[in-house]
Structures are given as structure tokens and as C-alpha cells.
Amino acid sequence: MRVGMLTGGGDCPGLNAVMRAVVRKGDHTWGDEVIGFLDGWRGVIEGRTRPLDVAAMRGTLPRGGTILGSSRTNPFKVDGGAERCQASLAEARIDALVAIGGEDTLGVAHRLADLGVAVVGVPKTIDNDLNATEVTFGFDTAVQICVDAIDRLHTTAESHDRVMVVEVMGRHAGHIATWAGIAGGATMILVPEEPFDIDEVCAALKERHEQGRFASIVVVAEGAVPRAGTMAVASGEVDQFGHVRLGGIGNNLAVEIEERTGFETRVTILGHVQRGGTPTAFDRVLATRFGVAAIEAVHDGAFGQMVALRAGEIERVPLADAVGELKLVDPGLYHGVAEVFFH
Numbered sequence: 086m087r088v089g090m091l092t093g094g095g096d097c098p099g100l101n102a103v104m105r106a107v108v109r110k111g112d113h114t115w116g117d118e119v120i121g122f123l124d125g126w127r128g129v130i131e132g133r134t135r136p137l138d139v140a141a142m143r144g145t146l147p148r149g150g151t152i153l154g155s156s157r158t159n160p161f162k163v164d165g166g167a168e169r170c171q172a173s174l175a176e177a178r179i180d181a182l183v184a185i186g187g188e189d190t191l192g193v194a195h196r197l198a199d200l201g202v203a204v205v206g207v208p209k210t211i212d213n214d215l216n217a218t219e220v221t222f223g224f225d226t227a228v229q230i231c232v233d234a235i236d237r238l239h240t241t242a243e244s245h246d247r248v249m250v251v252e253v254m255g256r257h258a259g260h261i262a263t264w265a266g267i268a269g270g271a272t273m274i275l276v277p278e279e280p281f282d283i284d285e286v287c288a289a290l291k292e293r294h295e296q297g298r299f300a301s302i303v304v305v306a307e308g309a310v311p312r313a314g315t316m317a318v319a320s321g322e323v324d325q326f327g328h329v330r331l332g333g334i335g336n337n338l339a340v341e342i343e344e345r346t347g348f349e350t351r352v353t354i355l356g357h358v359q360r361g362g363t364p365t366a367f368d369r370v371l372a373t374r375f376g377v378a379a380i381e382a383v384h385d386g387a388f389g390q391m392v393a394l395r396a397g398e399i400e401r402v403p404l405a406d407a408v409g410e411l412k413l414v415d416p417g418l419y420h421g422v423a424e425v426f427f428h
Contacts (some may be wrong), residue, residue, distance in 0.1 A: 086111075086115065086117050086119075086383065086384070087117070087118045087120065087177075087178050087179055087180050088111060088117050088118070088119045088120070088179070088180065088181050088182070088183060088380070088381060088383060089119075089120050089122055089129075089134075089174060089177065089179040089182040089183070090104060090106070090107060090119055090120070090121050090122070090124040090137065090153070090179070090182070090183045090184075090185070091121070091123075091125055091126065091129060091153065091182070091184055091185065091186075091190075091311060092125060092151040092153050092154075092155045092186065092209070093125035093126055093156065093157070093184065093185070093186035093187075093189070093190030093193075093347055093360070094125070094155060094157055094184045094186045094187045094189055094190045094209065094210070095116065095154055095155070095157075095187075095210075095211065095287065095360060096149070096150045096151050096155050096227075096360055097149075097209060097210070097211040097222070097223030097360055098149045098150075098222070098223050098226040098227075098360070098361075098362065098363065098364030098365070099209075099222035099223050099226070099228070099364045099369065099371070099372035100150065100151040100155075100185060100209065100223075100303065101142070101145035101146065101148050101149075101150070101151060101152055102145070102146050102364065102368070102369050102372035102373050102376065103185055103207055103209075103222070103372045103373070103375050103376040103379070104121070104137060104142060104145070104151075104152070104185070104221070104376065105142040105145050105146055105373070106179055106305065106372070106373045106374075106376025106377045106379075106380075107119060107142075107183055107376045107377075107379055107380045108137050108138060108139060108142045108204045110137065110376070110377045110381070111115050111141060111234075111383075112139055114169075115379075115380075115384060117380070118136075119136070119137040119138070119178065120134050120135075120136060120137065120177060121134060121135050121136070121137045121152075122134055122153065123135060123153055123154050124153070124154040124155060124156040124158070124325055124410065125154075125155050125157070125158055125186070125190065125192070125207075125388055126156070126159065126160050126166075126170065126193055127154040127155075127156045127158035127159045128153075128154075129160070129169075129170045129173050129174065130160055130163060130166055130169045130170055130173065130335055131173070132173040132176060132177065134177060135153070136285040136352075142404060144371060144404055145400070146373075147363045147364070147369070148362075148363070149352055149361055149362045149363055149364065150361070156203050157188060157189065157370075159192075159193055160193055160197075161196060162194060166199065167196070167197065169196060169373075170202075171197075171201075171202065172309055173201065174202065174334075180203065181203040181204070181383045181388065182194075182202060182203065182204045182205070182253070183204075183205050183206075183207060183379050183380070183383065184204055184205070184206050184207070184211050185206075185207040185209050186206075186207075186210075187208070187210035187212075187215055187221075187274035188210070188214075188215060188407075188408050188411070189405075190209075190404070191206045191208070191215075191391060191404055191407055191408050192408045193287070194206050194403055195389070195404035196390035198388060198404060199389075200263050200277070202388075203383075203386075203388045204374070204388055204389070204404075205379050205382045205383050205387065205388060205390060205391070205392070206379075206390070206392070206404050206407065207379050207392055208221045208375070208391060208392070208393060208407060209221055209222065209223065209392065210223070210224075210309070210351060211223040211224060211227045211239045211254060211261070211359065211360060212224070212254060212255055212256060212257075212258055212260060212261065213258070213260040213261070213412070214256075214257060214260060214318060214412050214413070215407055215408060215411075215412060216379065216406060216408070216410055216411065216412045217391065217393050217402040217406040217407040218391075218393035218394050218395070218407070219393075219394045219395055219396075220370040220371070220394055222364070222368045222371045222375065223360075223364065224260065224274045224368075225364075225365050225367040225368050225371075226362070226363075226364045226365045226368050227254065227261050227359040227360070228261055228264045228265050228268065229365055230264035230288075230355070230358060230359050230362070231251070231253050231261060231269070231304075231359060232265050232268045232269045234251065234355055235251055235265060235269030235270070235271065235302055235304065236269060237269075238251060238353060239269075239270070239300065239302060242300035243300040244303065246300065246348075246349070247300065247348070247349045247350065247351055248290060248300075248301045248302075248303065248339075248342055248349070248350040248351075249300075249301070249302050249303070249347070249350075249351055249352075249353065250303045250305060250335045250338050250339045250350060250351070250352040250353070251271075251302060251303065251304045251305070251335070251352075251353050251355065252306075252307055252334060252335030252336075252352065252353070252354040252355065252356075253265060253304060253305070253307065253355050253359065254306070254307055254355075254356075254359050254360075255276065255277060255306030255307055255308055255309075255355065256277070256307060256308045257277050257308055257411055257413075258276070258277060258278065258306075258308075258411055258412065258413050258414055259274070259275075259276025259277055259278055259279075259306040259308075259309065259414050259419075260414055261306065261359070262274050262275065262276050262304050262305065262306040262309075263276060263418060263419055265304060265402050266304035266423060267302070267422060267423050267426075269302065270302070270426070270427075271303065271304040271426070272289065272290065272293060272302050272303060272426075272427065273286055273289060273290075273300040273301075273302075273303045273304070273427055274304045274423050274427075275303065275304070275305040275306065275338075275417045276306045276309055276414055276419065277306055277308040277309055277310065278413050278414050278416075278419070279419065280309075280310050280312045280313075281309060281310075281311055281312065282311070282312050282343075283311055283316040283338075283341050283342075283345070284304065286338075286342065286402035287341075287342060287345045287346050288374040289428050290303075290342065290346055290348065291346055291428055292428055293428065294348065295313050301348075304343070305334055305335055305338055307334060307335075308334075309330060309333075316337070316341055334354040335353075335380075335393055336352055336354075337378045338352070339351065339352040346391060359361075366393075374394075374399050375392050375394075375399065378392040378399040378401075379392050381407040388400050389403060389404055390402065390403060390404065391403070391404050391406075391407045393407070
């Protein structure tokens, strides 16, 4: 078969591992020819490709990012984009397409599948908020990067009796903040799912200081918001793809904490550091399993499906299940575990 492949949305560690597995399994088992589309769906629209064979993928397992490049282009928001995708796939003689991405990328795949495109999805989102799979690759790496940073910030916070605010990724869901906060021993964890009361945050910090513990770490997801009327925040700009440009809640929070408590407060925004670098062993293995499962799904004709991790096994689920709604933080994990340490 002649199989197309693309990576869409934000980059994350493990993308190259998925593609390497698709190429290796496809070549060794079925003699497939794999063609990569450059820069996500934009490359499909424009017909820009590069061949992907075993030699091309050699050495990419530990490499972060994506050798194909990525973009957030949505063909259904481009005049005639869907039709151009179909024509491009036909011109490239693509028998099936493997789309690796998150909600937006797989949402496009789902709509194209309804139009007759033979496509299989692989779940990718560093935020771990894609439905129908227990975890996505890249998430474990991001959490580990955050925990390493929090561990380092503990020592400087203790040395200077400071409050350290750590802003991490998490647009609509606080999985990274919750996991990193628990593993890093954070004083408070603020997530988009639970609007926070700045007075309660400051009260908890004051209580710690009264007990003689002068160093506190507050982990906040970039999409966290205060309860209405409790704290002013700047409205975010919208990018060309309709996404609000997040980031900055950490700065606002640090100012409020210092003004309300009198404790010296500093902020660290980890930002794109969380996306970069080499994937953890867990993410390399998960990405590899997803890649092998994806090319097997192609040869089984399981189009309109996505590979997913469920109870430790790789299964196939309809793309519609994956993009229907976001997977939010488990309330039991946040309230039953994380909150135990919020003082």
C-alpha cells in the first residue's frame, strides 16, 4: 500500500517514534511505501510531501518534535480546503492516511472520513485532554519536565522564604498541573476545571507561614481562571485559528499573592520547554505501540478509527468518540488526592 502520514497541531515528544513504528512495521510486514505530508493538513492542501522509509527514520526514536513539521491549519476553515485535500491525496496515489494529532487534527480526520477518505487516527496532545484514550504520548515527558523544575524551585524558595508560582501548560484541562503538582509536592494546584478563589489561596499560604514553613510552590495551569469577581485578569488575544493566546495567569497570580500576603513571590513560566527535548521511555514505548497499531488498522481497513490506550491495551475507537468532548481532570484525583496537601 501507499500510505500517507502527517503530524498536526502543537509538537510534542514522541511524534517521531510513532512515525518510525508505522514505517518499520509497514515496510517489514507488508512492503508499504510511506509518504509524509509536510506541516500537517497544510501540506496535504498544498501537496507537499517527502518519502519516509526506514533509512529516513533512523535515529529519530529519541528525537523530540516532528521531522515532518506541523501546523494548526484546518482545511474546513480554508476555502475549498477539504476538496483540495481529497485531490492531493488522489494525485499522490495515497491508499490510506495516518493522521497524528489532537482534537483539531483528528476532528478534520473525522470529517474527511465521512467524505470517504481512508484515514486512521493516532491521539497526540501534550495536555492529555483527548477523549477515548487513557493517556496520550508526550504527557509523561511534559509532567517529568515540570516536576524537575518544581524540585529545583523548592530549593530556591526555601533559601529565600519565597512563594514560587509555576505556570504550566493546560488550556482547558489541568492534567499536567495536577500530576506535576502532586509529584512535586506543590502547596496549591490551580486548574481550569476548578475556578479558584484568590482569598482561599492566600489564606492557605499564610497558614503555612504561621506554621513556620516559609517556602510555598503554587502550580497553575495556563487556562486556570479565578472565580467571578475575585480577581481581575486580562482578556486573551485570539490567534488566526481562533484559539485564545493563553499564558500570563502566573504573573497575575504572583502580583496578587504578594500584594495580599506581603510574601515575596516569584513566577516561573515553563511554556514551550514542556514540549521540547527527548521523550521519556514511557512515551517512546507508548508512541511506538500506537504507530504499530495504526498501520495494522490501515491493513485491516479500520478507517474512521483511532488507536487508543485502554486498561493497558491498545484498542480501536471511532474518531467521533475521540473528538466529541474533552477529557477533564478526574475530580477524585484532584479533590481526593491533590487537595489533601493544599495547606
